[in-house]
Amino acid sequence: MNSIDGDRLRPLQGGSIRSLKVLLAASVLLPALTFAGAAWKSYQDAMDHAADRAEKLAGIVHEHAQKVFETNEALLGRIDDVTHGLDAATIRADQQALHERLKAMSTGIAQIQAAWVLDDQGAPLVSNRFYPVPQGVSAAGRPYFQAHRRGDGGLFVTESMQGVLTAETFFNISRRRTGPDAGFSGVVSVSIAHSYFTDVYRRIAGAGQDVAVTMTRDDGMVVVRYPNPPQPGMRLTPDSAVMTAVRNGEFGRPIWVTSQLDGVQRLVSVQRIGTYPLHIAAGVTYGSILREWAGSLAIYGAVFLAAAAGLFATTWLALRQTVREQRATAQWAEEAERREAAEAALRQSQKLEAIGQLTGGVAHDFNNLLTVIVGNLGLIERRADNPDEVRGMAATALAAAARGERLTQHLLAFARRQALRPQVVDVNRLVSGLVPLVQRAVGERIAVDLRLAPDLAHCRIDPNQCETALLNLAVNARDAMPDGGRLTIATRNVRLDALAGGAAGELGPGDYVAVVVADTGAGIPPDILPHVFEPFFTTKDVGKGSGLGLSQIYGFARQSGGQAQIESAVGEGTTVTLLLPQTMERAAVSDASLFRSDPLAGKGEVVLVVDDDDDVRALAARSLRDLGYVVVTAPDGPSAVAILQGGQRIDALFSDVVMPNGMSGVALAREARRLRPEIGVLLTSGYTAQALAQEHGLEESHPLLPKPYRETELAAMIRDILPHPKPMDRKETAAPANVAPSLRILLVEDDALVRMVAAATLADLGHAVTEAGDGTEALHCLEGGESFDVLVTDLGLPGMDGLVLAKLVRERIPGIAVILATGYADRADDGLRGNGMECVSLAKPYGRAELERALAAALSCKRVRRSTAA
Numbered sequence: 001m002n003s004i005d006g007d008r009l010r011p012l013q014g015g016s017i018r019s020l021k022v023l024l025a026a027s028v029l030l031p032a033l034t035f036a037g038a039a040w041k042s043y044q045d046a047m048d049h050a051a052d053r054a055e056k057l058a059g060i061v062h063e064h065a066q067k068v069f070e071t072n073e074a075l076l077g078r079i080d081d082v083t084h085g086l087d088a089a090t091i092r093a094d095q096q097a098l099h100e101r102l103k104a105m106s107t108g109i110a111q112i113q114a115a116w117v118l119d120d121q122g123a124p125l126v127s128n129r130f131y132p133v134p135q136g137v138s139a140a141g142r143p144y145f146q147a148h149r150r151g152d153g154g155l156f157v158t159e160s161m162q163g164v165l166t167a168e169t170f171f172n173i174s175r176r177r178t179g180p181d182a183g184f185s186g187v188v189s190v191s192i193a194h195s196y197f198t199d200v201y202r203r204i205a206g207a208g209q210d211v212a213v214t215m216t217r218d219d220g221m222v223v224v225r226y227p228n229p230p231q232p233g234m235r236l237t238p239d240s241a242v243m244t245a246v247r248n249g250e251f252g253r254p255i256w257v258t259s260q261l262d263g264v265q266r267l268v269s270v271q272r273i274g275t276y277p278l279h280i281a282a283g284v285t286y287g288s289i290l291r292e293w294a295g296s297l298a299i300y301g302a303v304f305l306a307a308a309a310g311l312f313a314t315t316w317l318a319l320r321q322t323v324r325e326q327r328a329t330a331q332w333a334e335e336a337e338r339r340e341a342a343e344a345a346l347r348q349s350q351k352l353e354a355i356g357q358l359t360g361g362v363a364h365d366f367n368n369l370l371t372v373i374v375g376n377l378g379l380i381e382r383r384a385d386n387p388d389e390v391r392g393m394a395a396t397a398l399a400a401a402a403r404g405e406r407l408t409q410h411l412l413a414f415a416r417r418q419a420l421r422p423q424v425v426d427v428n429r430l431v432s433g434l435v436p437l438v439q440r441a442v443g444e445r446i447a448v449d450l451r452l453a454p455d456l457a458h459c460r461i462d463p464n465q466c467e468t469a470l471l472n473l474a475v476n477a478r479d480a481m482p483d484g485g486r487l488t489i490a491t492r493n494v495r496l497d498a499l500a501g502g503a504a505g506e507l508g509p510g511d512y513v514a515v516v517v518a519d520t521g522a523g524i525p526p527d528i529l530p531h532v533f534e535p536f537f538t539t540k541d542v543g544k545g546s547g548l549g550l551s552q553i554y555g556f557a558r559q560s561g562g563q564a565q566i567e568s569a570v571g572e573g574t575t576v577t578l579l580l581p582q583t584m585e586r587a588a589v590s591d592a593s594l595f596r597s598d599p600l601a602g603k604g605e606v607v608l609v610v611d612d613d614d615d616v617r618a619l620a621a622r623s624l625r626d627l628g629y630v631v632v633t634a635p636d637g638p639s640a641v642a643i644l645q646g647g648q649r650i651d652a653l654f655s656d657v658v659m660p661n662g663m664s665g666v667a668l669a670r671e672a673r674r675l676r677p678e679i680g681v682l683l684t685s686g687y688t689a690q691a692l693a694q695e696h697g698l699e700e701s702h703p704l705l706p707k708p709y710r711e712t713e714l715a716a717m718i719r720d721i722l723p724h725p726k727p728m729d730r731k732e733t734a735a736p737a738n739v740a741p742s743l744r745i746l747l748v749e750d751d752a753l754v755r756m757v758a759a760a761t762l763a764d765l766g767h768a769v770t771e772a773g774d775g776t777e778a779l780h781c782l783e784g785g786e787s788f789d790v791l792v793t794d795l796g797l798p799g800m801d802g803l804v805l806a807k808l809v810r811e812r813i814p815g816i817a818v819i820l821a822t823g824y825a826d827r828a829d830d831g832l833r834g835n836g837m838e839c840v841s842l843a844k845p846y847g848r849a850e851l852e853r854a855l856a857a858a859l860s861c862k863r864v865r866r867s868t869a870a
Contacts, residue, residue: 017326020319027315031308038300046293050267051254054283058252058269060204061213061282066274068111072173072190073155078105079115080188083126085180088119095126095133102128106190113170113193117177118145119186139187148176148187157278159221160194160230169194169230171223194229201226210288212259212266218246218277228262236260242281245270254283422460422560426587427491427513427580428452434467438474438487440756445484446477453492457582459513465556466580471753472549473517473576480521480574490516494579507563511582518575524568532566553578602628605722606648609633610640610655610668611684620654623711624718637663637671644675652680652722654714657692657704664696680721684709712847743767743855744786748778748793748805749821754844758792761848765855775800775808782812790858792842795822806839817858821846 082101083091091098098117106112106128114129122140124133139145144156158172174189197215205211205227215224220236220243236243241257251271258265268283431452439448470489477487494514496507524532535551550566553576557564561581568574607629611617614635621631632650634640636659644650653672657665669681685692686707692698705717745767749755752773759769770788772778774797791809795802806818823844840858842850 017319017322020315020322024312024315024319027311028308031304031311035300035304038304039297042296042300043293046289046296047267049292050284050289054254054267054269055252057204057211057213057284058271058280058282061201062271062273062280064200065215065278065280068192069173069273069276069278071109072111072192075105075109075112075115076155076173076175076188076190079117079190080175080177083117083177083188087179088125088186091117091125096131098126099128099131102126111192111196113168113191113196116189116191117186118189120149120184122187125186139189142172144172144174144189145187148174149184151184152176155276157217157223157276159217160223160225160232160234162232194224197224198226198229210285211282212264212268212285213280213282214242214259214261215273215278215280216242218279222261223278225261234261242268242270242279246272246279251279256286257281257283421462421464423463424458424460424583424585424587425463425466426456426458427466427515428456429587430463430466431470431489431491431515434470435489437471437756437760438489440760441471441474441752442478442481442487446481447486449486449488451488451490453490455493456491457493457511457513458585458587459560459580460583460585461560461580462556465560469553469556469578470515470517471756472553475752476549477517477519477521477574480519480523485520485573488516488518490514490518492516493582496579507579512562512579513582515578515580516575517578518573520573523570523572524566524574525570529566529568533564550576602718604628604630605651606630606632607652607654607718608640608643608650610635610637610653610659610665612636612656612659616656620714623714624654627711627715627718629718636661637665637668640668641671641675644672644679650676650679652682652718654682654684654718657683657685657696657698658687666692666696666698666702669702678723680718680723682717682721710845712849715849743789745769745790745792746772746778746781746788746809748772748775748791748797748802750774750794750796750798754794758851761851762792765848765852774798775802775805778805779808782809787813788816790817790819790855792819792821792854795820817855819854819858 079102082098082105086094102115102117106115112128114127116127116139117125118139119125122138122142122145124130124137124139127133142158142161144158147156154175156172156174158174160169160171162169170191170193172189172191174187176184177186177188179185197213201211201213211226213224213226214222216222216236220238220240222230222234222236224230225234237260238244238247240260241255245251245255252269254267254269256265257268265286266283267286267289268281270279270281272279431450435448435450442448474487481487492514494512495510496512497509532550533554550564554564557578557580562579565577565579566574567577602624607624609617609620609624609631610633611620612635617633617635621633624631632643632648634643637655638661640653640655641663644653653669655665655668659665659668663671665683665685669683672679672681682703682705683698684705684707687695688706692704698704703717703721705714745762747755747759747762747769749758749771750773755771755773759771762769770781770786772781775793776799778791778793791806793802793805797805802820802822806820809816810818818839819842820839821842821844840854842854846854
């Protein structure tokens with residue numbers, strides 16, 4: 001051939017251009033798709049961060065609101081106590097003195113706008129803010145006054161209102177005043193300024209306006225609103241998202257709402273405020289979430305735009321270069337047609353080689369660009385999701401919660417809202433049984449002296465709470481006597497008349513048992529002494545005290561119908577006196593103290609479990625079966641009666657109180673005792689005994705287990721109500737066969753009370769216990785060559801984590817069994833095999849039965865490891 005066929009060359013040229021055009025399109029689409037994926041991931045992260053922020057914000061404002069309402073409820077009670085028994089004429093005659101007293105009582109409470117005492121016609125009698133009170137003003141038309149006049153004796157929270165005397169916006173908390181004849185004698189109310197909440201929420205929100213908080217009653221009336229104040233009569237309708245969440249009990253979980261008040265879309269978390277008919281919704285606007293997302297999106301956009309521009313430019317240049325070369329090649333081919341075949345073939349091979357080199361260069365550049373894109377995406381993703389500041393904030397939030405949980409019970413005790421289990425108690429016997437624990441708590445350098453009155457009367461109190469109070473006082477005394485001293489615990493009978501009762505914290509006249517705990521420590525300065533019963537008040541170093549020990553003691557005494565008093569002198573010591581009301585009843589000889597040695601497991605008795613909630617019924621049945629009982633279940637009262645009328649053996653009835661189908665738990669209990677007089681009956685409910693007595697006729701003779709309850713509490717009360725309990729022989733009371741007696745146990749716990757109780761329980765089980773307060777002290781116990789069979793350690797130790805300690809101990813004693821105790825649900829699996837540690841987890845709080853099971857499981861793991869090694 002003398003020429004090259006030009007028609008064969010054109011398809012090859014067109015194919016190269018098409019390939020480069022596809023590559024050009026990919027240089028735009030690939031970064032765009034990658035950017036879209038990164039943007040979606042960033043959007044999800046922004047939403048997750050907003051949900052977390054809404055939950056934390058709701059938790060903060062909920063805790064603040066609950067403390068405000070508890071404080072004001074207490075103030076209402078104090079005002080009612082001051083004016084109790086005084087008629088309107090007496091109050092008006094003594095208005096100036098009462099005004100000064102109310103003013104002193106409300107001083108220091110920032111949220112208080114005004115406190116009022118109104119007569120039965122709504123006219124003001126006395127106020128902390130105005131003296132004399134204004135005339136011609138009446139609250140008779142206010143809804144809260146009308147509600148109390150109709151007979152509502154509970155706490156009433158008004159909607160947002162505007163003052164008659166001032167233009168200030170506020171809402172009222174009020175309660176009914178009752179005269180000597182139990183009739184309506186007026187109202188005690190406290191006005192809370194809306195501006196107080198606005199200032200607090202402004203400090204929480206900072207300079208931004210993206211935070212919104214709304215406090216509403218259960219009927220939808222708005223009480224407090226931020227940032228825009230509420231208008232009088234402002235209400236959320238029942239079909240609003242917030243009210244729907246309240247009605248469905250969806251508290252704590254973030255939800256999307258479009259506000260009926262301002263039309264703004266927000267992500268909010270709803271929380272109920274204690275037992276009050278109020279809830280609070282707090283969250284952030286959707287616009288602020290989008291702004292946060294846009295900020296992170298700008299970084300992604302800049303990187304992707306730069307990468308896409310570079311890739312597009314490179315491909316475009318390659319395409320232009322290819323087009324030019326192909327044009328030149330086409331011109332060259334047309335000229336070569338007139339040349340020899342050999343010359344045409346040579347030029348063709350040169351052209352193909354040039355195209356191959358060009359394609360390889362483009363691919364090389366493309367790979368380099370992809371490497372830059374992927375590397376930058378990885379760096380941005382790591383820095384955006386895990387900044388140091390975010391990690392620090394997350395760690396701080398987790399630590400406050402954990403402390404709240406641990407303080408909940410103490411807060412409930414101070415607020416007198418804990419569920420007590422009163423029984424007739426011989427206080428002398430209780431104190432005597434507690435002495436070994438007290439001596440262990442205070443140490444050998446402090447002498448413990450008992451001075452018990454031989455003729456001491458008995459009391460109806462919760463023995464567990466009383467023991468906790470005395471142990472708290474012993475620990476406080478130990479801290480006050482670092483160089484040693486004397487701790488005296490004394491009891492005596494006390495009779496208070498009207499004058500003495502008023503001096504003893506407004507106690508009524510009558511007979512009381514006084515339990516006195518005195519130390520010879522450093523004493524408390526006079527300026528601090530009035531504050532020691534206040535929650536969170538402490539003089540200890542940070543981390544060494546929550547400030548709730550004495551408040552728990554005060555709450556226990558007050559809820560038991562008594563009082564707690566304290567006297568102290570610097571350099572001489574401190575004396576705390578618990579005054580507990582006497583009872584004419586006598587404690588049974590078999591009363592046990594806090595640490596019972598009898599197991600609570602069942603022996604095949606048949607328990608009928610009745611609850612309309614399927615999940616609660618299934619949980620109770622499973623717990624009782626684990627304890628050794630045979631369980632029969634029923635969903636309501638009529639079904640349970642049908643079972644009782646049959647011939648099946650039933651030893652005990654465990655029933656919820658509030659149930660459907662026309663029969664409550666109280667009615668079921670009466671019918672059960674009519675059908676089977678010897679049956680044991682235990683009722684349970686989430687309502688208080690007082691409310692159940694009013695609504696369902698609950699009698700004092702019906703034992704009541706408050707919800708929620710633990711398995712140990714259920715086991716103890718079921719064992720108490722079972723008829724004719726059979727004494728257990730030695731085989732039944734012995735430790736499980738797989739728990740070896742006389743184990744050498746190293747117990748590591750930084751909480752002195754927990755360590756003391758656990759050590760006493762393990763010693764009571766027949767084991768030798770060595771105690772340590774932290775990981776360093778535990779390792780010192782191993783330096784003397786002493787060996788141990790079991791390590792029982794708390795996970796949250798100061799300075800050294802419990803899991804780290806367990807690994808170090810295993811290195812020194814390879815065969816030791818390990819039990820990891822924790823009160824944190826998210827750390828319950830730290831000791832499982834997935835973490836390289838074959839340990840047993842022990843959930844706090846735990847008792848004797850849980851310790852026995854944990855020891856058995858730990859020793860079983862130990863035997864498995866030995867057999868595997870063999």
